[in-house]
Amino acid sequence: MSKDHILTLSCPDKSGIVHAVTGVLAKHDMTVLDLQQFSDPDLQKFFMRVHFGHAESTEHLSGPFGELASDLNMDYDIVPKSHKPRVMIMVSKIGHCLNDLLYRQKTGQLGIDVPLIVSNHPDFESLAKTYDIAFHHLPVNKDTKTEQENRILELVKENNVDLIVLARYMQVLSPTLCQAMSGKIINIHHSFLPSFKGAKPYHQAYDRGVKIIGATAHFVTADLDEGPIIEQRVARVDHSMNSKELVEEGSNVESQVLAAAVKWWSEKRVFLNGHKTVVFN
Secondary structure (H helix, E strand, O other): OOOOEEEEEEEEOOOOHHHHHHHHHHHOOOEEEEEEEEEEOOOOEEEEEEEEEOOOOOHHHHHHHHHHHHHHOOEEEEEEOOOOOEEEEEEOOOOHHHHHHHHHHHOOOOOOEEEEEEEOOOOOHHHHHHOOOEEEEOOOOOOOHHHHHHHHHHHHHHOOOOEEEEOOOOOOOOHHHHHHOOOOEEEEEOOOOOOOOOOOHHHHHHHHOOOEEEEEEEEOOOOOOOOOEEEEEEEEOOOOOOHHHHHHHHHHHHHHHHHHHHHHHHOOOEEEEOOEEEEOO
């Protein structure tokens, strides 16, 4: 496993891409262990994820893949399969998603490192301590938002953070922060987007008498709850359930959806594709 690597790439679609890429790997005695690809017929864009082995290092592939990237106008990345991205988790006062992510990370279900947790409330400092994770309490109001978000970006840099996960962090991020971490912030929205955006979606759903509730994990953009969707799941409900029961049922779905999105992102399975995503799950 330590000698296995993941190659991800995207480029304008044309014939011969798979042949060219696998040809480079074959020429250097690499074995393709798994390959997934997708051609977007609307945007004429090609995406591919390749699990290959076996090599102590991939430095010798930099030259040939650099040339291929130039020829194909291709963005690509190669990381060891064992690589664990560094994730900052942000939370407010509702902790089920945070608790679920920490448990999955601790038990090896999520291949990530969590160097710190940031919250605008102090409630989960004790939970962070049980996992030996640094906890940063950064209160925020409309007058201190810029200062607080500047500190968040400082922590990102200081801790070499690759991804921010909003695990029910109930503050709207500024366009400045969204732009600075574009494509590197995942949020869990407690609704099946695009329905019931904004605050208290379960109460909105209850008022409308829905029969299905859900949750959506998506990348964060400056447009509230409009970012590219990574994963969605649903649960059936009925007329006998009150709004509190809908919230309880929904919290289970939220945890599952966010964990799946973070896992797939950490495994290099998620590609941004305009306002959508390509997910090789």
